Amino acid sequence: MVVDYIAREKLMSALESHRNTPEIKVLTGVRRCGKSTLLDRYAQSLLDQGLPERNIYHRRFDSFDTPIGYSATDLYDDLRRAFDTAGSGPFVVLLDEIQDVPGWEQVVRRLHTRADTDVYITGSNARLLSGELATYLTGRYVEIPVYPLSYDEYATHMAKRRPGASEDLLFADYMMFGGMPGLYATGTVEPDRARAGEVLDAVYESVVVKDVARRYGIRDLATLEKLSRYLFATSGNLFSTNNVVNTLNSAGLKVTYATVDNQIDALEKAFIVYGCEQSRIRGRQLLRPQRKYYPVDNGFRNLANGFNGADRGAQLEGIVYMELRRRGWNVTIGALPGGEIDFVARRGAERQYIQVTLNMTEEQTRERELTPLRKLDDAFPRTVLTLDRFSEGVTEEGIRILNAMDWLRK
Secondary structure, three states, X not given: OOOOOOOOHXXXXXXXHOOOOOXXXXXXXXXXXXXXXXXXXXXXXXXXXXXXXXXXXXXXOOOOOOOOOOOHHXXXXXXXXXXHHOOOOOEEEEEEXXXXXXXXXXHHHHHHHOOOEEEEEEEOOHHHHOOHHHHHOOOOEEEXXXXXXXXXXXXXXXXXXXXXXXXXXXXXXXXXXXXOHHHOOOOOOXXXXXXXXXXXXHHHHHHHHHHHHHHHOOOXXXXXXXXXXXXXXXXXXXXXXXXXXXXXXXXXXOOOHHHHHHHHHHHHHOOOEEEEEEEEOOOOOOOOOOEEEEEOOHHHHHHHOOOOOOOXXXXXXXXXXXXXXXXXXXXXXXXXXXXXXXXXXXXXOXXXXXXXXXXXXXXXXXXXXXXXXXXXXXXXXXXXXXXXXXXXXXXXXXXXXXXXXXXXXX
């Protein structure tokens, strides 16, 4: 099978920017989003820049080559042998899917104290940054989130594979199938529903079984599967635990509020769904803020809905939400009296307000999207993202109306 490497320049630049710094570099993200390939390419770039191969220890721990029962002691012994045969200069340690090695935190803690040692680890669960690692390495690691392909990464790659394909066609496929790299890294020119279903379902099953059910000891797989697919299929809607519990109970599943909350927490820790909480823009804080949930990749939403392409507005909203996270923004839903702003994005002292809609050609839709933004009384940027190119421009209040595809390519 021909494997076609998809360039991820921003992530490679992030790794390069932290090269030879004392912090442990921690790459986190859902399974099969490209962490392993990124680490492979980074290792190759180090060799290309002249670092001797004997000065690189690179191992993937969820592969067949790692023996069953491999422990932290085995890893420590392997590293000691690698250090003994290394040449002069920096030594680079690349540990891929390290959470599969019991007690790995103790080894990484010791690596951090070793001079001239540059350490990179990857993992597919948020628990990677909890427990002993967080305790012993507080302030001594930097997290580099890795997500599925952005639209810009996807479109740049597919423009070479499908010369002549229009931007609208490329975006329609991205909206339908998402950006999991496995869909586009083979010789197939474009995915179809069958291929996309196979790839996405395999990722989904791997995450649910390995990173959720097994890791958290969840035996009720039926509830977990129904809940996760419900979150995917209804992404962009305000979530009510009460409604979900009643729905699942009426379907014959005996579930409690605690069960639903704990399983959603486990899904979030596996990076396959992300919660976006309401926050009041003015006045008192919300006493009981609700949330919306978005899958890490839009393909999972359509997988749950049988790739019927329904509710494209919610799909676009999910793509924008994940892109904001990819760019390092903290994102909430803006609650106003009598209205809502889709996303309030904060990054340090920066803030921006974003509305998302498929088009604004109808006056009613235009007013619905602009009215909440007009109510704001600060000077932070206000933007409406739409697939409608007829409405692009700046309103008299200074609200920018941008094409979503152009914004995603910036």
